[in-house]
Amino acid sequence: MRAMVVEQWGGPENLVEREVERPEPGLNEVLVRVHAAGVNPVDWKTRESGALIGWGAVPVVGWDVSGTVEAVGPGVGNLRPGDEVFGMPLFPRQAGAYAEYVVAPARHLAPKPASLTHVEAAALPLAALTAWQALVDTADVQPGERVLVHAAAGGVGHFAVQIAKARGAYVIGTASGPKHDLVRELGADEVVDYRTDRFEDVVSGVDVVIDGLGGETAERSMKLLRAGGRLVTLPGPDGVPAAQDGVRAVWVLVEPDHLGLREIAALVERGELRPVVDTVLPLADAAKAHELGERGRTTGKIVLTVA
Numbered sequence: 001m002r003a004m005v006v007e008q009w010g011g012p013e014n015l016v017e018r019e020v021e022r023p024e025p026g027l028n029e030v031l032v033r034v035h036a037a038g039v040n041p042v043d044w045k046t047r048e049s050g051a052l053i054g055w056g057a058v059p060v061v062g063w064d065v066s067g068t069v070e071a072v073g074p075g076v077g078n079l080r081p082g083d084e085v086f087g088m089p090l091f092p093r094q095a096g097a098y099a100e101y102v103v104a105p106a107r108h109l110a111p112k113p114a115s116l117t118h119v120e121a122a123a124l125p126l127a128a129l130t131a132w133q134a135l136v137d138t139a140d141v142q143p144g145e146r147v148l149v150h151a152a153a154g155g156v157g158h159f160a161v162q163i164a165k166a167r168g169a170y171v172i173g174t175a176s177g178p179k180h181d182l183v184r185e186l187g188a189d190e191v192v193d194y195r196t197d198r199f200e201d202v203v204s205g206v207d208v209v210i211d212g213l214g215g216e217t218a219e220r221s222m223k224l225l226r227a228g229g230r231l232v233t234l235p236g237p238d239g240v241p242a243a244q245d246g247v248r249a250v251w252v253l254v255e256p257d258h259l260g261l262r263e264i265a266a267l268v269e270r271g272e273l274r275p276v277v278d279t280v281l282p283l284a285d286a287a288k289a290h291e292l293g294e295r296g297r298t299t300g301k302i303v304l305t306v307a
């Protein structure tokens, strides 16, 4: 099968198209024919340094997939050949989504929302599950709470705005000016232009922060949290702010979760969540997708088409 292989850790030019062995599904696994693969910052962070654990002999980056079940391994009862599925299998171990086929544990996938194309569905898994697990599983956001979403126009942020809104929160997003209309349209009650205002000068009394930026943004955001406040930072475990009186901060790493994917699909089907796809490129242009993404200006998601 065709795959975009990282022959050497480093820049985007190291992503090269190669013929590799098609994987076989083992116990409780399915083989998925990939129609589209979503692109996430962890893809280029991994390509750069191979930082994550458990890489196979042929390193193929990528986790987000939407596709069709081609074959099922022994023990799989919930999926059949022909089913349309989406997910982010195996993360943070290697899945190899930048390829024509991936093998996935059956319970790392869920039925693709019928109203979405494969390109749209491939935009969802990792970023939307991150937003879900941060807001719902970790922060347990409640109706009426005030939620501040940093990088609200980005991959995780644009889902976090919609999920927080769907849970009845009051949502404040940070984004550059040209993206404000979109962030409002997705459900934000207020949007702060981080290029013209310091967010702490115009926002106060926040219950939950979803921080897609880390570093000093996380530190500055701690001051806005009221008693019982929760800050969830995403970029990495370094520099998580220390807990303060009645306020906690945590880094969480997203994990495959078919129940979360089903909740996300249900939000899509109810019209409460939609993926914004910024750029669609063929698999062979994966290096270009990384170059674009690494600029840090993506609105919503970048998706690669495979089949």
Ligand SMILES: NC(=O)c1ccc[n+]([C@@H]2O[C@H](COP(=O)([O-])OP(=O)(O)OC[C@H]3O[C@@H](n4cnc5c(N)ncnc54)[C@H](OP(=O)(O)O)[C@@H]3O)[C@@H](O)[C@H]2O)c1
Binding pocket: 040, 041, 042, 126, 127, 130, 150, 151, 152, 153, 154, 155, 156, 157, 174, 175, 176, 177, 179, 194, 212, 213, 233, 234, 235, 236, 252, 253, 254, 293, 296, 297, 298, 299, 300
């Ligand atoms: N822990 C986990 O499990 C997990 C999961 C997913 C992602 N992450 C991490 O979370 C981070 C965000 O991921 P992502 O997929 O959302 O990234 P992304 O889509 O690449 O984010 C791009 C967005 O960031 C915005 N942005 C950049 N600087 C900003 C600032 N100072 N204030 C407000 N917005 C700003 C940009 O908007 P403008 O063009 O308006 O600047 C752009 O829309 C990455 O570091 C990623 O690795 C972690």
